[in-house]
Amino acid sequence: MDKQAVMYAVGAMIIILIVALVIKPIATGQPLNIGLPGATTPHPTYPVTTPDNSGVTHVVVPATSLSTPPQTPVPTWDKNVMKVVFVNPSSYGISLNQSLPNGTRIDSAGRNTSRITYATVSGQYSATTQVLHIPFPYWELWYTAEPAGKMGGKDQKLGSSTVEGEEGSGIFHSFVQGSFSVITPVFNLQVMDADDPNRIVRTITPPGGLDSTLWTGSDPRPWKEKFYEGQRNYYFVINTQALSSYTIEIQVPADYIGKY
Numbered sequence: 001m002d003k004q005a006v007m008y009a010v011g012a013m014i015i016i017l018i019v020a021l022v023i024k025p026i027a028t029g030q031p032l033n034i035g036l037p038g039a040t041t042p043h044p045t046y047p048v049t050t051p052d053n054s055g056v057t058h059v060v061v062p063a064t065s066l067s068t069p070p071q072t073p074v075p076t077w078d079k080n081v082m083k084v085v086f087v088n089p090s091s092y093g094i095s096l097n098q099s100l101p102n103g104t105r106i107d108s109a110g111r112n113t114s115r116i117t118y119a120t121v122s123g124q125y126s127a128t129t130q131v132l133h134i135p136f137p138y139w140e141l142w143y144t145a146e147p148a149g150k151m152g153g154k155d156q157k158l159g160s161s162t163v164e165g166e167e168g169s170g171i172f173h174s175f176v177q178g179s180f181s182v183i184t185p186v187f188n189l190q191v192m193d194a195d196d197p198n199r200i201v202r203t204i205t206p207p208g209g210l211d212s213t214l215w216t217g218s219d220p221r222p223w224k225e226k227f228y229e230g231q232r233n234y235y236f237v238i239n240t241q242a243l244s245s246y247t248i249e250i251q252v253p254a255d256y257i258g259k260y
Contacts, residue, residue, distance in 0.1 A: 114254045115140065121236065121248040129236040131194045132250070135260045136230045140251040142222040147185035147210050148244045185210045186241035189248070194233035201234065202227070222249070231260075 089095070118139070121129055187206055193199040206223055208215055240246060 112254050115251040116254050116257065117249050118252045119250040121238075122246065123238070124240065124243055124245050126239045128238070131233050131235045133233050134230045134250065134252075136252045136256050137228075137260075138253065138256075139227050139230050141189075141191070141204070141225040141227065142249040142251055143187075143189065143204070143206075143225075143247065144221040144223070145185070145187040145206060145210060145240075145246040146244045147183065148242045149183045183242045185243050186239065187243060187246055188239040190237040190239075191227075192235050192237060194235050201229075222247075 189204040191201040193201050
């Protein structure tokens with residue numbers, strides 16, 4: 001075989017390899033096999049034109065796979081109030097003939113609910129206190145007030161007499177003896193924010209008033225006010241009238257001591 005025939009044979013083999021390894025995978029969309037173990041060449045991402053036996057050129061666009069993350073639908077509310085209805089308790093495994101299980105306390109030891117006195121104010125007349133710093137996030141104000149006398153008047157008592165004589169004889173009369181002056185005791189307390197003098201935190205007056213005859217049940221003193229704020233400075237403006245004494249106590253939970 002001459003040299004030219006050998007060259008033709010080698011060229012034909014190269015063309016067959018190109019068709020088998022390159023043209024056919026591209027036409028079928030398969031990765032290119034370059035003959036190395038485990039090594040493949042991905043098909044190109046650009047369009048490739050391939051001729052068929054009819055002489056017509058086709059454009060092959062390799063398929064691509066794009067992963068789209070799953071979309072979670074956002075819940076919406078139509079602003080209509082939901083009406084909650086009753087259901088059969090058996091749907092929760094509860095029998096009508098059995099009692100509900102008791103809840104379990106997280107702190108089985110329980111909390112210390114006792115209070116201790118942090119500060120006191122006592123007096124008789126109207127006054128304004130010094131600034132008091134309360135470092136606790138919660139505190140209570142306990143107070144009492146004692147009127148200077150009876151609400152209905154001083155030393156009043158009921159008397160009676162019988163008219164003697166010929167005319168009107170034997171007529172019975174009743175009357176009230178003593179002073180008709182009426183004592184109106186007043187206790188008013190304003191809790192002021194010392195860091196903002198224009199802010200009145202709370203205005204306090206005894207609920208039910210100071211007339212003990214109008215109290216229902218036992219003596220309600222000391223009255224108590226709860227403050228769910230703190231860690232700031234306060235002062236008190238106290239207005240009184242006809243009192244013999246008053247006492248104000250700042251009470252804080254015992255658990256707070258040592259923490260603030």
